[in-house]
Amino acid sequence: MAKGQLTDFNGILLYTKPYRERDLLIKFLTREFGKKMFLVRGAKRPRFKMRAAILPFTFGLYGGDIKEDGLSYVNDGKQVNHFNEIADDITKNAYATYVMSLIDLAFHDGEPIPAWYDRLLIGLRLINEGFDAQIITNIFEVQLLQAFGVAPNWVDCAVCHRRDLPFDYSEAYGGLLCQNHWHLDPYRLHLDARTIYYLRLFSVVDLAKLTHIAVSDKTKKALRQVLDQIYQRSVGVVPKSKRFIDQLGKFKL
Template sequence: MAGQIMDFNGIVMMQKNYRERDLLVKFFTMEAGKRMFFIRGAKKRGFKMTADLLPFTYGTYVGDLRDPGLSYINAVKETAHFQNISEDIEKNAYATYIMSLLDRAIPDNELLGSWYNRLYHGLLAIDQGLDAGIVANIFEVQLLELFGVAPNLRNCVICGRTDLPFDYSESYGGLLCQNHWHMDPNRLKLDQRTIFYLRQFSAVDLTKLSSIKVHPETKHHLRLALDMIYSDTVGVYPRSKRFIDQMNKWSDKLPHPTDDKN
């Protein structure tokens, strides 16, 4: 297919050096899925689009979109930047992780559908101060479907009941009510709060997030549960997630402010 010159809405995912003076910049685009752009002369002094191509920038661009092959950007119409994400190491880590999950879940050049807006609003929520770890959890739950897991989090996968305590079964791909716990000895043995949030996260509209408050202990349980589900049934572990795990280990080891009596 030949190139098509068009306006497009994009969110910059990442950039990498290419040859001496050029850059490759990967975008999530609303109109054409994930695209890799070749930016000639991006590292020359006086290059005009530097700020428009930084990670966590979004806006409207004019480009020559090619499939297959690299695409080109002809002009920038209007851009803005998720400033707080860029400046905060934790927000940055979770935002990067969300983008790398979405990158793995959807092949290049395939339309993103509702995921473009979900990504934009999820990043906006993190930028505006919502709990980045929880926003990432919501993406993890909702992305399971794209990874081919699509767990049933509505009701018991065996009998359909919704009024008994639930647990999560990886082998049955969803919830088991208490009457059917015996069917999976390897069920995850999650507490009811964790189950409650997993169910909420699967249904919440990412474009309408306003506030989320989750108790720290439940946050920890959600992290463990989703780590298990991802490692056992998805098998995707991006480098950005490795960094988050390291970061959480360091912060566990730091002395707690209230421990310091001096």
């Protein structure tokens, strides 16, 4: 058996799945240890004492036995909270699930990523508080590209590095092309200036400092289309939760 470490940890519940007759497997993004899979024995029993601590969209301070390899164990939910608005709203639920799925796919289990723990916690709070769930999701999509090994240049022209001319996005050049070099890529995406503006903004925005953001339906549709294209062609990742959002029609404004 892998050696364990009894300790407290800060965790955001990513998902649960059944395991054997009475148990659950729960994946947490922990601030201290990265993503970890936990076995919760007896979790499906009617009077299981930790039931409230392992509901979807739960976060807080837990106690457990952390294993370097294999399954860890949750022993206690010490200071636990729930994103109730997300849990109760099918659209917020879908976007939040999609963001957590992307983070789960972008990083290896056991890789400490405390900055992403903090970022996810802030993003979920914003969605829970009523910020536009699609825009918060788009910010995560843009900022996670580097973790997926795709790092578009959102700063300047990939050819001449000018910043004072209109831009378009080029998959071939891995980022922006200024107007003087649009001819180099006949398959550039032909994005309008507002869409480019928000893509550049989303790449650097600090969610902790976000107080208000309002994007037109037209621009939201364009953002959805370009990010779908980048993820499909360059990243190659389409979680099931994304397909559910598409079915809801919330990405097709």
